[in-house]
Amino acid sequence: MDDRAIRFHHAGDVTVKAGRRIAPRRLHDYELVYFPVGTQSGYTVSGSEHVLDRPCVLFTRPNELHEYRFDPDRPCRHMFVHFDIGRQSGLMDYRLLEEQTCCVFPLEDRSLVPQLMKQLLYLFHKRPPRWISLAEKLLLYMLEELESALEPAGADFDEQTLPPQISDALHYIEAHAKEPIEVERLARNAGWSREHFTRTFQHHVGHPPKQWIMRRKIELAAQLLLQRPDSVKQIARGVGFADEYYFHRLFRKTMGMTATEYRRKYGDARMRELAPPDDWGRFYPLNHFFILEKRKPDV
Structure with missing residues (x-):
């Protein structure tokens, strides 16, 4: 080599x-x-x-x-x-x-x-x-x-040890991270009071549910900052923050830098010139082998 x-x-x-x-x-x-x-x-x-x-x-x-x-x-x-x-x-x-x-x-x-x-x-x-x-x-x-x-x-927690109500709540948060998520709704889905749901969630996850929701939204926004050319304002709205200034404060508190600094430090504009994330078959042939370098055959 x-x-x-x-x-x-x-x-x-x-x-x-x-x-x-x-x-x-x-x-x-x-x-x-x-x-x-x-x-x-x-x-x-x-x-x-x-x-x-x-x-x-x-x-x-x-x-x-x-x-x-x-x-x-x-x-x-x-x-x-x-x-x-x-x-x-x-x-x-x-x-x-x-x-x-x-x-x-x-x-x-x-x-x-x-x-x-x-x-x-x-x-x-x-x-x-x-x-x-x-x-x-x-x-x-x-x-x-x-x-x-x-x-x-x-990982922050072992999902296999979680009560099913908490596991379901975590899956709901992941699936709806771009939408407004109310703790009351998560508690109702679990069949518990808000107080009992909050105590149980924090015990197993290590964070109160509202804090965890905001953390996951910020982590999703961080990914989108590197993957998309959208403005910071567009990304903030895309993950459910109507208040752009609140998003900026929370992002800096969570990630240790502003959203603009994060994109500048970790972003690579060339990555955004690759294939878009849907209709992949239009961008390279399916059922296709790409030969990149000759090697002796495997046994």
């Missing part, structure tokens, strides 16, 4: 016929696969079988023995990329690269992997100026998201 952190080999967006199998094999490189829809497909690695019954990402390491058994009753779409990582890149410290770590990652609603994977394939198809550098950044973000999922303290 040269001194690049990542070297891409090939990628694709394909829909395979129902019942297809990929016999046991070992790869010479890393493979990241995104399944956008849950099916009854199966993935077996090192003798452990996983049913891919929800949107997920698979991460296969070099020389890991694995096989695929696709859903017997329905076609299965998946997007994938094969790559190598430079030994001197600093990425080799990732626990993700260790064989004994998790290899199947169910995707949360807030995951950016679906958009990033499609943008990655768009770059492979169009190959605009500096496409390799842009592609590396997109892949690195996906690897960071998967790596963070391995951290035991990476």
Whole structure:
């Protein structure tokens, strides 16, 4: 390899016929696969079988023995990329690269992997100026998201231990983060008084419900500041803040800087020139393989 952190080999967006199998094999490189829809497909690695019954990402390491058994009753779409990582890149410290770590990652609603994977394939198809550098950044973000999922303290709470009323409230907040959300409504949905709901929510989540709602709105706004060219005012209104000045105060308190400073520090205007987040099939051919670099065949 040269001194690049990542070297891409090939990628694709394909829909395979129902019942297809990929016999046991070992790869010479890393493979990241995104399944956008849950099916009854199966993935077996090192003798452990996983049913891919929800949107997920698979991460296969070099020389890991694995096989695929696709859903017997329905076609299965998946997007994938094969790559190598430079030994001197600093990425080799990732626990993700260790064989004994998790290899199947169910995707949360807030995951950016679906958009990033499609943008990655768009770059492979169009190959605009500096496409390799842009592609590396997109892949690195996906690897960071998967790596963070391995951290035991990476989440604010363990959803499996939550009462169903609190879990439902958290899902409601995520699904309606762009809308006004009243604590009274969450309490009614839970069948509890506001006082009991607030005490229970804070006990399990670590934040009062109103504070958590505002935090999630600000975090969503931070994402949108990097993904969209909209003005700060438009983004503030888009996540449910009618009072722009309140949004600015809350953003600075939560993120430690103003929204404008956040966009200037972390934004990259080139990212906004990639494919828009809908009607992806118009931007690169579906059922297509992108050959980026020749390699010896896998076994």
